[in-house]
Amino acid sequence: MWSRSKHSFFSVILGRCRINGKWNTKLAIPPIGKRHKSFLSTDMPEAANFPNINTYEDLYKFSIAHSDMFWGELAKSRLHWDQPFTRVSECNMHEGKIKWFADGKLNVSYNCVDRHANETPDKLALIWEKDQPNEVESVSYKELLSMVCRIANCLMAQGIKKGDCVTIYMPVSPTAVATMLACARIGAVHNVVFAGFSAEALAQRIQSSSSKMVITTDQGVRGGKVIELKRTVDDAVKTCPSVQTVLVSKRTGANVPMSEKDIDFDEAIVNENSWCEPVSMDSEDWLFTLYTSGSTGKPKGIVHSQAGYLLYATVTSKFVFDIQEGDIFGCVADIGWITGHSYVVYGPLSNGTTTVLFESTPTYPDPGRYWDMVQRIKLTQFYGAPTAIRLLLKHGDSWVKKYDRSSLRVLGSVGEPINHEAWEWYLSVVGENRCTVVDTWWQTETGGIMITPRPSGVDDAIEPAMPMRPFYGIQPALLDESKTEIQGNSVSGACCIKYPWPGMARTILGDHNRFIETYYKPYPGLYFSGDGANRTADGNYQITGRMDDVINVSGHRLGTAEVEDVIDEHHAVAESAVVGYPHDIKGEAPFAFLTLKENQNISAEDLEKELKQMIKEKISSFAIPDIFIVTDGLPKTRSGKIMRRILRKIAVEDTDNLGDVSTLADPSVVKKLVASRKILKT
Ligand code: 7RM
Numbered sequence: 001m002w003s004r005s006k007h008s009f010f011s012v013i014l015g016r017c018r019i020n021g022k023w024n025t026k027l028a029i030p031p032i033g034k035r036h037k038s039f040l041s042t043d044m045p046e047a048a049n050f051p052n053i054n055t056y057e058d059l060y061k062f063s064i065a066h067s068d069m070f071w072g073e074l075a076k077s078r079l080h081w082d083q084p085f086t087r088v089s090e091c092n093m094h095e096g097k098i099k100w101f102a103d104g105k106l107n108v109s110y111n112c113v114d115r116h117a118n119e120t121p122d123k124l125a126l127i128w129e130k131d132q133p134n135e136v137e138s139v140s141y142k143e144l145l146s147m148v149c150r151i152a153n154c155l156m157a158q159g160i161k162k163g164d165c166v167t168i169y170m171p172v173s174p175t176a177v178a179t180m181l182a183c184a185r186i187g188a189v190h191n192v193v194f195a196g197f198s199a200e201a202l203a204q205r206i207q208s209s210s211s212k213m214v215i216t217t218d219q220g221v222r223g224g225k226v227i228e229l230k231r232t233v234d235d236a237v238k239t240c241p242s243v244q245t246v247l248v249s250k251r252t253g254a255n256v257p258m259s260e261k262d263i264d265f266d267e268a269i270v271n272e273n274s275w276c277e278p279v280s281m282d283s284e285d286w287l288f289t290l291y292t293s294g295s296t297g298k299p300k301g302i303v304h305s306q307a308g309y310l311l312y313a314t315v316t317s318k319f320v321f322d323i324q325e326g327d328i329f330g331c332v333a334d335i336g337w338i339t340g341h342s343y344v345v346y347g348p349l350s351n352g353t354t355t356v357l358f359e360s361t362p363t364y365p366d367p368g369r370y371w372d373m374v375q376r377i378k379l380t381q382f383y384g385a386p387t388a389i390r391l392l393l394k395h396g397d398s399w400v401k402k403y404d405r406s407s408l409r410v411l412g413s414v415g416e417p418i419n420h421e422a423w424e425w426y427l428s429v430v431g432e433n434r435c436t437v438v439d440t441w442w443q444t445e446t447g448g449i450m451i452t453p454r455p456s457g458v459d460d461a462i463e464p465a466m467p468m469r470p471f472y473g474i475q476p477a478l479l480d481e482s483k484t485e486i487q488g489n490s491v492s493g494a495c496c497i498k499y500p501w502p503g504m505a506r507t508i509l510g511d512h513n514r515f516i517e518t519y520y521k522p523y524p525g526l527y528f529s530g531d532g533a534n535r536t537a538d539g540n541y542q543i544t545g546r547m548d549d550v551i552n553v554s555g556h557r558l559g560t561a562e563v564e565d566v567i568d569e570h571h572a573v574a575e576s577a578v579v580g581y582p583h584d585i586k587g588e589a590p591f592a593f594l595t596l597k598e599n600q601n602i603s604a605e606d607l608e609k610e611l612k613q614m615i616k617e618k619i620s621s622f623a624i625p626d627i628f629i630v631t632d633g634l635p636k637t638r639s640g641k642i643m644r645r646i647l648r649k650i651a652v653e654d655t656d657n658l659g660d661v662s663t664l665a666d667p668s669v670v671k672k673l674v675a676s677r678k679i680l681k682t
Pocket residue numbers: 292338339413414415416417418439440441442443444445467529530531543545546
């Protein structure tokens with residue numbers, strides 16, 4: 001039987017329980033970290049410039065009602081401007097025309113590096129946790145400045161000018177971070193491609209961004225395995241006529257063949273001058289493009305601006321994670337994702353924080369890796385993905401408890417809905433019921449965190465497994481099928497944002513029409529995220545997943561994530577993914593794929609019986625999947641998102657038509673799933 005006792009155990013610890021399948025949150029006792037105390041006067045002195053602000057609630061309301069004054073004040077005090085702005089926001093969401101601080105000028109690399117190198121030259125900017133544990137390298141702000149300048153001079157020497165696009169295909173490393181900042185210093189637009197994508201995927205992103213230059217390393221190392229990055233670049237650039245130069249830095253020192261276009265990056269930068277004047281950029285000049293998948297096969301090059309993006313990354317980092325002087329901020333995302341851009345690089349550095357660059361994987365050399373790093377480096381914040389948390393949960397508590405985590409104050413989660421079991425484990429096992437756990441909802445397109453339990457009032461409880469509250473200046477709206485805003489609580493709909501915010505994307509590279517069609521046409525005048533959300537009885541937001549993950553079973557609207565959440569609570573289950581598939585009678589029926597924890601001896605029959613019972617009890621019998629498939633692995637993107645699009649096709653046996661599976665972390669899981677589906681049929 002699934003463990004009821006475990007459930008009541010948590011209920012005691014957290015003082016909450018489930019009634020009629022819904023979490024009763026009224027009783028929740030807030031897990032408050034050591035800090036997150038009253039911040040208004042100390043952490044946000046700007047609040048003194050706004051009238052009648054005494055509480056978090058006052059400040060949030062002010063930020064909505066007087067958005068320009070709020071952001072204008074923060075932009076002045078939190079960023080260094082070469083030329084002050086006089087105008088704050090000028091946006092037309094119907095046309096996807098977005099401008100913030102348009103007549104101001106600044107330089108992003110100056111803000112992230114120089115101002116701290118001047119004030120605290122020896123403070124560590126970067127701590128590089130290399131793939132092999134104990135191989136740590138640190139870079140001070142002063143050293144980072146000289147690296148950035150040398151690289152900037154090298155790029156200019158190679159003909160890169162303001163507005164040119166540079167593709168970066170490198171492992172997480174100080175050189176990669178300094179290269180991003182060097183682009184920002186001279187006004188080049190960077191396009192970081194995750195150094196795990198195939199040659200074809202890389203070529204597509206180089207071509208679509210018309211990059212003049214590609215920067216890579218000889219090889220990469222991840223989880224003890226060598227990755228042939230230079231070879232992949234060689235394959236990719238064959239079909240990329242726009243590329244004039246390939247800069248190759250050493251990671252392993254392997255002997256890789258060099259052709260005419262290739263230049264030894266390390267050698268080139270040693271010979272460059274260690275000072276490069278930062279270029280004053282217009283606020284609305286482009287800082288970077290980053291490709292993200294859409295509903296079609298063609299990835300979208302999301303474009304972010306200079307000032308608005310930087311301000312939003314700066315302010316969200318500071319207040320969501322309660323960054324304080326002396327903190328060591330650990331976001332384990334790769335720089336190839338937006339989380340790496342905003343919370344490994346730009347946000348922490350703009351705040352003058354020490355940021356950790358994590359090159360490895362959660363289980364290398366063993367499942368204690370993260371916590372070993374926390375103990376050694378004394379991280380104060382840890383920001384990771386639910387997929388990794390679930391994976392580690394599966395390996396058991398001892399890997400966590402072996403290490404001292406007392407330095408940690410805030411634990412963040414991002415990328416997917418976090419299920420209750422994983423959230424509880426994160427709080428109680430990793431965070432020893434002492435840390436603040438923040439489930440943060442946002443997107444590549446939003447530039448930074450949008451919905452998050454913190455910042456908020458001192459005594460405000462954090463509800464399990466939901467991002468809860470909009471950040472300052474963010475006003476979510478839920479829309480129904482007739483495109484009308486749904487008022488009140490205990491409702492669900494399409495998750496939109498009502499007003500512009502500084503970090504929002506400016507366009508899709510080369511396709512402004514698609515930008516408008518995707519984000520601004522579906523609900524005119526609003527930004528549409530593509531996700532569905534619930535607003536609970538208490539007015540808190542809970543993301544249900546992509547809108548296409550909402551299914552309709554016999555007229556009941558059901559988020560597949562709701563079913564997954566129940567399945568994941570079964571003691572034998574490691575992970576699950578539920579999709580809808582067409583059903584003659586019900587319209588749609590849920591179809592469940594799941595993986596088991598190690599060493600489970602439960603028969604498939606018993607497991608199914610128990611799961612059905614749980615779903616019936618916790619949601620309703622209409623939510624019981626018609627089919628359960630137990631498998632070794634689920635198809636996931638390299639950033640850990642389960643690709644339900646593929647599972648949907650497997651469910652309906654449309655397997656000749658699976659689309660591009662090359663972006664999967666492990667494409668071989670697909671074959672196994674297709675086979676399991678076939679067996680089921682016969
Ligand atoms: C930061 C990032 C965006 C999509 C988004 C959601 C999902 C992200 C959460 C989440 C539920 C969360 N950017 N998502 N965070 N769903 N709770 N806390 O992930 O562009 O790569 O993905 O990810 O569906 O639309 S992203």
